[in-house]
Amino acid sequence: MDNRGLWKTRVVTIYEVAARAGVSASTVSRVLNGAKVSAESERLVRAAAEALAFTPNRTARRLRGHSSAVIGLIIPDIENPFFTALARGVENRARAAGYSVVLCNTDEDPDREATYLDIAVAEHMAGVILAPADDASDVSRLVAHSRPVVAVDRSLARADVDAVTVDNRAGGRSAAESLFAAGYRRVACITGPSSVETAQLRMAGWRQAASRHTGSAYVEELLRYADYRVEGGRQAMAELLELPDPPDAAVVANNLMAAGALDALDDVGLAPPAFGLAVFGDLPFASFGRRGIRVVDVPARELGEAAAALLLDRIGGDASPARTVVLRALEQR
Amino acid sequence: MDNRGLWKTRVVTIYEVAARAGVSASTVSRVLNGAKVSAESERLVRAAAEALAFTPNRTARRLRGHSSAVIGLIIPDIENPFFTALARGVENRARAAGYSVVLCNTDEDPDREATYLDIAVAEHMAGVILAPADDASDVSRLVAHSRPVVAVDRSLARADVDAVTVDNRAGGRSAAESLFAAGYRRVACITGPSSVETAQLRMAGWRQAASRHTGSAYVEELLRYADYRVEGGRQAMAELLELPDPPDAAVVANNLMAAGALDALDDVGLAPPAFGLAVFGDLPFASFGRRGIRVVDVPARELGEAAAALLLDRIGGDASPARTVVLRALEQR
């Protein structure tokens, strides 16, 4: 049947090192793990290990009951700078504690996510930080194996696990309010997929502010659901601009869609601040073009750091009830 | 000493499944691996496995001699869209062949790179695709364990391994030539660290064109080495603009530095096409601001796909001599 992974290789074992050093395997193991051995044995073992280019086989080591010093970080879109910044935060914290981080990209696909979650269990990773693809993500496998999990960015409705999120509703409200305060009259909203929690909350914040200023009747026509991607943002903005009574400003729920929206604006000769724009998350590599854009600072790196800190606690044995950490996300400029 | 990874967990073993199903462990294993068993046994085993939420322990499975269906992708900067696009390419190809991909970020740090290479060996990954942090990257561990490695973006001087690169020199030349052809007279160059191959080659291409048009004497003062990051690009461009006889155009060796350079230009009220700019690699999320910029298309995704294809060949047992695939990189617009 399937013959993947048959790359059998000749590896140097601890027994060969032991033989060459003239000691037992136990002694080699002790040297490797810093247990008490005579200086002479230690010297012999190290010399033999060096000579044979011996690398202990982690697979075997782990089988004896330990988990690896690797943390899995599962994100929905590796090409989104928000998630890479988050990854950076996780890495900083994890590395400081001696853990390595491996990234898995699900492309917003629940199947891929499930695969990676299985891998995390099967590989005995020390823990997993998950930015869920959608709100149906199933972490029961992890939980069943009592492996620590922390949800980040979006929370997991189904499961009772730690989570780190930002205050999306307040962010949305503050973004909209700041546009009204600056004098814009018709503030639209381009948000993400309706199945995604952050998209709903950011939109809800906007709606709260907008219905107060504009009157509820007009609000709905200024709302567009898109896909959190560049193309979706472009499309949504193009549609809004073709309304009989088009908006003069918009809250955009993530950075990628904002890039698309800016493109669409540019197509009709508009740009901030002539058209007001408030965006969730920084637009990387574009500081030159973003003058006049209001940015709701989504502290991606801090999110990652907080998630890693929580996870490390759990790995360390903390068994207290699940916590949710909410970071602030307020309009900045 | 170190008590990391002591998260001992209670796992359901194949023996418990066997006991519950009233068969032996061997039979359970056979069911799991599709070997011949009676329909009745199969039914019993599946029911028991289901009931106990049994997940086979990959660690144990692998110990028996197999490697995992996981490919490691080691990149120097996860926040650089070039590498994330490359990752996307690798993933596409790998997933199609049934492999999962885990990403490791070295932050251009050789130590971190070494750690991840060790992990790849120790975790018995099926193979590794490496975008080397610098030209001294040491893959001997992998080679010693005869685990397939493919270098991507930059080649490995020391080791005899497969590589996929782009024709950087030709790209640099073409970028510079196109600026001269458009009428710019003094074309500067902002390139990456001198220890990085791509930086040297891109610069070499520019130099070739520039010394022909400008005369060798003037070329060197228009060359700046930076760090492949935004801030470095900004700084380098700022310096160039303060020259007594400043350039009127520049070739910038990667996308991040270009963002910085655009910023620096903007600070003095310049922008393309008043100041000519040719950049290696796309500026993502900035299409609205990049009108007039010439882009040397570095086919990141294709690079990843080609690397994955090569690696999969090797994993499949191909033992032919090391190959180097060179993709084209020419000025586009």
Next chain:
DNA sequence: GAAGTCCATGAAATCGATTTCGTCAAGGAG
């Protein structure tokens, strides 16, 4: 009905490092 096949299945060996347990010798106390 005896001899030979085939097949499902279980017992046990195996992968490589860790860890428990017991041994043996050196050193200290009485």
Next chain:
DNA sequence: CTCCTTGACGAAATCGATTTCATGGACTTC
């Protein structure tokens, strides 16, 4: 000089799944 402690270290069990090998029963075949 004997008894006990202490410490280094080797033999063997262990982790969980795979795989080889042996066994016993069902089924053919002459």
